[in-house]
Amino acid sequence: MPEKAKFYHALQAHVAQCDLCHHFCKIRDGRYGFCRTRVNRGGKLFTLNYGHPAAIGTDPVEKKPLYHFLPGSLxxxxxxxxxxxxxxxxxxxxISQKSGHDRQPPFRTAVSVVQAALARGCPSISFTYNEPTIFAEYALDIMKPARSAGLKNIWVSNGYMSDYCLDTVAPLLDAVNIDLKSMDDAFYRRTCSALQRPVLQNLKRLARSDIHLEITTLLLPGLSDSPEMLRRLADFIAVELGPETPWHLSSFVPWISWKSHDIPATTAEGTETAHAIGKKAGLAYVYDQHHHTSTLCPKCGTTIVERHRYTTIRHDKAGSCPGCGYPIVTQR
Ligand code: SF4
Ligand code: SF4
Structure with missing residues (x-):
């Protein structure tokens, strides 16, 4: 049975407006929202994915990627x-481009998710794989008992949530990784069917909050890897979010993508160029998946957290550099 949605309001003639993300879909009776997970039935909005996780796993937190939040943990x-x-x-x-209407995964209560996380010895729960905004009601119902049980809550997100959604989720949120895909609105419109501005606004809000923030940019050759655009993006992070905001450069793999099979894979040279741009912009922590994986102290250069794929060796002292005491890792 679909669960009644919380983030919407009724318009005229059985039309409901979803207030979860910046699409603000106006959904007529019997129709679905853009994300295919919200349906209007008789003027009321229902969520189809509440309690039905399509993917569950236990991952290194580095895989989200978060490098400065509970490093080395699952x-x-x-x-x-x-x-x-x-x-x-x-x-x-x-999973992201399917609705699950035909093949609804088994129901899992919010409490059973928290129990599973505790049983597997995980200090955190990540809402990831697809966009957590579109299952916010379920996420919130998990985040509350998770917080009570001492677990941290992580969202891996495209940053397109509405103010209403972010206001509601923020008090329970400990860390986020937000995709900043490009500095060009045209890229967001063409490649993601979305607008860029709400993402920038949410990033600024998150940077001002006490929620731990890291950023990921996928380097799509020819689309989101021009040095000029990456310079603007790195400057935005340095100036608007803070130079100590970790920036992750992610490599594109065409053969596992949805549609972009004609775009070549990201090259080592392309990644190295982007890394140099980030460092030149003054960013303290710029990572990629191959060469720049360890955390070095921005003050004295000591290696603080060593990473070899998903193996993590911590040399920090309670989150600080053992050489000069500079604070590096969010311990909360
Ligand atoms: S969450 Fe889905 S239905 Fe709601 S506004 Fe966003 S895309 Fe539309
Ligand atoms: S890459 Fe785009 S479509 Fe895929 S899960 Fe992330 S935001 Fe959604």
Whole structure:
């Protein structure tokens, strides 16, 4: 049975407006929202993915990626069907671009998710794989008992949530990784079917909050890897979010993407260029998946957290550099 949605208001003639993300879909009776997970039945909005995680796993927190939040720990991870973006390059398209109407995964109560995380020894739960905004009611019902049980809550998100959604979720949120896909609105419109401005606004809000923030940019050759655009993006992070905001450069793999099979894979040279741009912009922590994986102290250069793929060796002292005491890791 679909669960009644919380984030919407009624308009005229059985039309409901969803207030979860910046699409603000106006949904007529019997129709679905853009993310395919919200349906209007008789003027009321229902969520179809409440309690039905389509993917569950236990991942290193570095895989989210979060490098400065509980490094070396496991995070219990889940996502549902659907997404409010339609990124041609999506690598999780098998769940993000499906609705799950035909093949609804088994129901899992929020409390059973928290119990599973505790049983697997995870200090955190990550809402990931697809966009958590579109299953916010379920996420919130998990985040409350998770917080009570001493677990941290992580969202891996495209940053397109409405103010209403972010206001509601923020008090329970400990860390986020937000995709900043490009500085060009045209890229967001063309590749993701979304607008860029709400993402920038939410990033600024998150940077001002006490929620731990890291950023990811996928380097799509020819689309989101021009040095000029990356310079603007790195400057935005440095100036608006803070130079100590970690920036992750992610490599594109065409053969697992949804539609972008004609775009070549990201090259080592392209990644190195982007890394140099980030450092030149003054960013303290710029990572990629190959060469720049360890955390060095920005003050004295000591290696604080060593990473070899998902193996993590911590040399920090309670989150600080053992050489000079500079604070590096969020311990909360
Ligand atoms: S979550 Fe976003 S895309 Fe989905 S129905 Fe609501 S406003 Fe539309
Ligand atoms: S890349 Fe992320 S935001 Fe884009 S469709 Fe896939 S899950 Fe959604």
């Amino acid at each position: 995070t219990f991870s889940l996502g549902t069907y659907g997404c409010n973006f339609r990124c041609d390059n999506c690598q999780n398209w098998e």
